[in-house]
Amino acid sequence: MKTSEAIELLKKKGYKTTGKRKDILTYFENEDGYRTAKDLILHLEETYEGISFDTIYRNLHLYHDVGILEVTELNGEKHFRMNCTHHHHHHFICKECGKTKEIEVCPMEEVRKSLSNYEIEDHKFEIYGLCPGCQTV
Amino acid sequence: MKTSEAIELLKKKGYKTTGKRKDILTYFENEDGYRTAKDLILHLEETYEGISFDTIYRNLHLYHDVGILEVTELNGEKHFRMNCTHHHHHHFICKECGKTKEIEVCPMEEVRKSLSNYEIEDHKFEIYGLCPGCQTV
DNA sequence: CCCTAAAACCGTAATCATTCCTATTTACAA
DNA sequence: TTGTAAATAGGAATGATTACGGTTTTAGGG
Incomplete structure (x- = not known):
């Protein structure tokens, strides 16, 4: 935004x-x-x-x-x-600098099937690590 | 365990x-x-x-x-x-009672491909909501 | 442009989870 | 049984966040 x-x-x-x-x-x-x-x-x-x-x-x-x-x-x-408004996606988050990279994959479609009796309100999918710029090789 | x-x-x-x-x-x-x-x-x-x-x-x-x-x-x-030691999986977590349900889906395989220059240390995939027992229909 | 009510703001105290510190107690190996 | 490093109690310190009374600023109608 x-x-x-x-x-x-x-x-x-x-x-x-x-x-x-x-x-x-x-x-x-x-x-x-x-x-x-x-x-x-x-x-x-x-x-x-x-x-x-x-x-x-x-x-x-x-x-x-x-x-x-x-x-x-x-x-x-x-x-x-x-907030990223354009479409649903998740993030890789760099532990060092906090910068993020978008991840297109979202497995919620599949997950919903296995949670039929559950009321799903929210979900979080985040990947943590070091971005290319923060790796101290 | x-x-x-x-x-x-x-x-x-x-x-x-x-x-x-x-x-x-x-x-x-x-x-x-x-x-x-x-x-x-x-x-x-x-x-x-x-x-x-x-x-x-x-x-x-x-x-x-x-x-x-x-x-x-x-x-x-x-x-x-x-800790669940038997195999890698994620959880649905009930916001009310904290109880969990295992989710077999894990999209990290796919994600790794799109993060080739990134050093992945960890990831979190959690689904939040109400379990069947906590829904106040 | 001016006025007024509501919204924002400041300064600071309070709260809540968590960590830290020191003296004392305990587990367990010799 | 005993020595000693690990574990614990009790309480103070920390760090993020929230709360609050009083003051300032903003938006919008007159």
């Missing part, structure tokens, strides 16, 4: 536009990978001295709720990235 | 056997699903008044390190279950 697209979505839902909100979106658009609240606050502090945890987490949750951000939990810390 | 099997494994690796350690294993063997440190400490406090967090976490980590327990992170909390 693009920043402009996200801002439109927020407006349509009646949320107010602020400088911080725009900057958070721009940050994630540029980062292209999973980032933590800590990463984000460090970035925003350059521009907004004294920015509050509350602002960071409130907006991360808001963005996640409206579908702008995806979230995953690694090492006891939540990681966020821009 | 069975409790007896796990105790053998620990002995072989030179770890001491204590009542608490045995009880932790028995607990997980009986529970058959993902459980948190909190769940475990509540159970052990019935028998061992004043048991320490340290003991709980130290043993959970030990068991995970030697392969007795599997771990996954849900809602900011680590969840543990007995």
